[in-house]
Amino acid sequence: MKPSLSIKQVQLLDTAETLFSQKGFDGTSVRDIAEAAGINTAMISYYFGSKEKLMEEIFERKSLNIKEKVADLLKDDSLDPLEKMYSLVDMYIEGILSRKTFHRILLCEQIINQNPSIITLVDKMKTKNSEYINDLIRLGQKKGMFKKNIDIPMMTNTLVGTISHTLVNLDFYKSYHHLENLKDEEFERVVKKKLSVHIKNIYKAILTHES
Amino acid sequence: MKPSLSIKQVQLLDTAETLFSQKGFDGTSVRDIAEAAGINTAMISYYFGSKEKLMEEIFERKSLNIKEKVADLLKDDSLDPLEKMYSLVDMYIEGILSRKTFHRILLCEQIINQNPSIITLVDKMKTKNSEYINDLIRLGQKKGMFKKNIDIPMMTNTLVGTISHTLVNLDFYKSYHHLENLKDEEFERVVKKKLSVHIKNIYKAILTHES
DNA sequence: GGGTATTAAACAAACGTTTAATTAATTTTG
DNA sequence: CAAAATTAATTAAACGTTTGTTTAATACCC
Numbered sequence: 001m002k003p004s005l006s007i008k009q010v011q012l013l014d015t016a017e018t019l020f021s022q023k024g025f026d027g028t029s030v031r032d033i034a035e036a037a038g039i040n041t042a043m044i045s046y047y048f049g050s051k052e053k054l055m056e057e058i059f060e061r062k063s064l065n066i067k068e069k070v071a072d073l074l075k076d077d078s079l080d081p082l083e084k085m086y087s088l089v090d091m092y093i094e095g096i097l098s099r100k101t102f103h104r105i106l107l108c109e110q111i112i113n114q115n116p117s118i119i120t121l122v123d124k125m126k127t128k129n130s131e132y133i134n135d136l137i138r139l140g141q142k143k144g145m146f147k148k149n150i151d152i153p154m155m156t157n158t159l160v161g162t163i164s165h166t167l168v169n170l171d172f173y174k175s176y177h178h179l180e181n182l183k184d185e186e187f188e189r190v191v192k193k194k195l196s197v198h199i200k201n202i203y204k205a206i207l208t209h210e211s
Numbered sequence: 212m213k214p215s216l217s218i219k220q221v222q223l224l225d226t227a228e229t230l231f232s233q234k235g236f237d238g239t240s241v242r243d244i245a246e247a248a249g250i251n252t253a254m255i256s257y258y259f260g261s262k263e264k265l266m267e268e269i270f271e272r273k274s275l276n277i278k279e280k281v282a283d284l285l286k287d288d289s290l291d292p293l294e295k296m297y298s299l300v301d302m303y304i305e306g307i308l309s310r311k312t313f314h315r316i317l318l319c320e321q322i323i324n325q326n327p328s329i330i331t332l333v334d335k336m337k338t339k340n341s342e343y344i345n346d347l348i349r350l351g352q353k354k355g356m357f358k359k360n361i362d363i364p365m366m367t368n369t370l371v372g373t374i375s376h377t378l379v380n381l382d383f384y385k386s387y388h389h390l391e392n393l394k395d396e397e398f399e400r401v402v403k404k405k406l407s408v409h410i411k412n413i414y415k416a417i418l419t420h421e422s
Numbered sequence: 423g424g425g426t427a428t429t430a431a432a433c434a435a436a437c438g439t440t441t442a443a444t445t446a447a448t449t450t451t452g
Numbered sequence: 453c454a455a456a457a458t459t460a461a462t463t464a465a466a467c468g469t470t471t472g473t474t475t476a477a478t479a480c481c482c
Binding site: 219250251252253254257 | 427428429430
């Protein structure tokens, strides 16, 4: 068990997460973080050892783990395979859009990060989550509800890719639909709903035999 | 008309593009670029004015412009609306995957870039390209081939999002399908084909009335 | 020889981290 | 329970690098 974090440590982590998501890891200095958090610069090295390790801490705290939820889904007899996939879709929409700042960081760092611990962590997450989606689709195929020739990684690419690209273009989406006057939470609700309907439509069409 | 670039300028631009796509803009120093290109550091300021302006030059050279191609598509009477959308899909796959390094940079900089010229440039590109997709879909609707209630920006999010997420996870996709022994060009051909089939399936299902 | 290209060196500013000193909190002890 | 001892938290300053850019001198070319 990891030792729990102090209030100031959490403050630094949250502040750093915000700044990293806006200016990137290399574009944010430890002085930026400390000043924005109202904490002395030296405290970052004191608490986390280094700026790099602070970043690792952010990843360990915020990485999406769908293990238990998918396990629950798999053994839930009240849902048919397609409904289970629908649940998975909503799980990803919620998981990504409720962690907007972290996922913006993740999107960048997947490309430019060189930190071995973070690479390992992200790779593990991808592999695990990919296996769960595999299990869910195989289940639907075994029950005869899903088509046989399905490109499973491409299904994941469309799921995560659509949500991520929506996340990056949230402002664009807002002005396109003239939703500037909506409150933040309400706009987020609208986007989640639109994404949900859209991706479920896709999944139904690609996975099942009929529309 | 912009003055044409010298050999060394192009060398610097290409080297910088590669490094930016691997380590990010802020993670790459002008000394990194100059050394990798075998050119004196001062030449970057001499040629481009600053590191920032060098980045702008990269964006101006590599930004995807589908204007003419879509204009041709719109007035091509030999293709029905769905075939035109298929052409658009392949246009995006080709446009993104044949500019892998630049699009990795674009993915990052959409999130963390603060440079006003680049923000403007990217916004214009998005708006323009979005309008063209609009035109193509509206055409299909007018001809009665496409459904009426289509969330057009979501169609774009799925198109660009799926391709981008595939680009970021190319290595993952390679090992998943055990394609490590394939030559680079061959692997790229496979991915493009898979993407093409996959996204066209989605577009057909979402846009038209029947599958 | 006049304009362009190229260089090594120097520039100040910003970087992540460490240090040494001080304050605050906690524990030990009488 | 208070005083002393010990540990933890916090600070401003300094450290050595690295950063992007500029300079002033030199080489090159028509």
